[in-house]
Amino acid sequence: MSERSDERLTGIEDTVNGKPHLISPEEMVPDRAEAFGAQDEEAVAGVSLWRDAWRRLLRNKLAVFGLIVVILIALASLIGPPIIRWATGYTYDYIPRDPDLIRAFPPFTAPDGSFSWAHPMGTDTAGRDLLARVLIGGRISLLVGIISTLVSLLIGVAYGATAGYLGGRVDNVMMRIVDVLYALPYMMIVIVLLAVFGQRSPMGQLILLFIALGSVSWLTMARIVRGQVISLKNQEFILAARATGVSTPKIIFRHLVPNVLGPVIVYATLTVPSVMLQEAFLSFLGLGVQAPLSSWGSLVAEGIQNIAIFPWQMIFPGATMALTLFSLNFLGDGLRDALDPQMRKV
């Protein structure tokens, strides 16, 4: 133990002096307790835990790949549709005036059958550019993923931190409730909720979707935060805060929550793809995003109608979605390895 911390110190001194790093960061942070100890010492030495984690993340090729792809897809969804509109006049709800154009063209094909750059993903059955629709769908899918994750973050962190810090009977009751909710077939309740309340306005359905998905995905977050808080709450800095008369809510949100951010970020990153998957699942069933809005799930559902004749209408939205989820999962795994070395499965 002491030998290891010596190594860690030399490692840090080397970076400070500008010499190459002799000891890998993995060896520098052998376990959680030392990682938190290291945080204090590094504050003196000038290498923060975050920068260290960032360096570890950059060394993970798959995670970097995921990060780049996610950024590219998010950027494309954000600025792509206006560019397509400017270049070709096609938007997601643009149905061509010319009746000859109201039909499905394969990718890279002009109306006369020759090669053309106009529709890299082809068009849908109403003659709309599929690339524009996929990018617009990406906006909704990513938005649902991010907002529902934020909802689950807010509920999960507040709930878990409260249960973990208060402990005792309160903790027991609160976590028993989480256990019970885990066992419920909540997807069925969500389906009923969306089916009976939905189908009025597209915007209303979207908000319903945020609430429904956010309110079922906070359970794991609450468990993780509680576990972390329990391991932290008996440390000296909390004792010091309590001794100086800081109120309980303030201890929870100002002292405990910032210290559990690492695992929280990791699980938030992994929640985004799972929420996106659930949104797509609901949209696929026709319960999620309603026309004229589209998401990747509803585009796939539309594409399946014509799968035998126009297979590209299903393949492109599906592949875009799979690539995004793939990248987000790799990024999440990479972040876990970087921020929480103890969680790493060797």
Next chain:
Amino acid sequence: MFRFIIRRLVITVPLVLVVISLTWGLIRLAPGNFYSSEKALPPAIEKNIREKYGLDKPWYVQYGRMIGNVLRGDFGLSLRYQGQSVNQILAQTLPVSATLGLLAYGLALVVGVAAGTLAAVKQNSRLDYISMALAMLGISVPNFVLGPILVLIFSLNLYWLPPSRWGGFPSWNLVLPVLTLSAVYMAYIARLTRAGMLEVLRSDYIRTARAKGLSERAVIFRHAMRGGLLPVVSFTGPALAFLISGTVVVERIFALPGLGNYFINASLNRDEPLIIGIVAFTSILIMLLNLAVDIAYGLIDPRIRY
């Protein structure tokens, strides 16, 4: 152990009632009615319909009747499928969904555990990387994308397998739905097995087993697997919840007459007795299976006491 089981069984009853009440409340709080999806009815006819289905009584009478039905295990008549009781529909659709779910989970278990164990034993080999990349792919490709792609390849281009419909058990119609449904679990189980096995293979008791001269096969199958597969056992609980949403999609894609397909239709039609029936039935099923998983967990891992 016995007391644990009794306690869990006793808690199941109020839980199922909570789930049903929640579902019932949602259906009732929503604006509109099951007969209001088409054009507006003349008041006299509407009054007759309300009387026939007991909707003219106060809400607590209707709620009480609904709960009474559930407790007696008789969910009444479906509102949409005329002349069929919910119990009949359950009896028809359950075999379809159960066949799908069991076959898919069985396949996932066999392939996932085999791939995960191989990957762990040959850690950092090419085999390890390939199977883990495939597992990540399996987690990332949604089943409603995988299913149509399989149909496209094996039914519409190669003409090997039927693209949809139920053909009983066993039949070729089952191949594509079961593959589609099991892909995700296969991937999860492979990852969990690999992680669990890697941890166990490093432990002291495995070194002892090797040191006393056991064959590598005995070490892995008899000693390592028992500890290494614990995460897989505990995954069974969440997997059950997944399995339900999974079967909904797969039954939808392949036009199979299962519980999930009927559930979606019932929700969209506001077929209240059928919704309540399916929700109650699956909740009870999930809770009993979860209990079975916990008991199995205690039997496998002697460190756990209830």
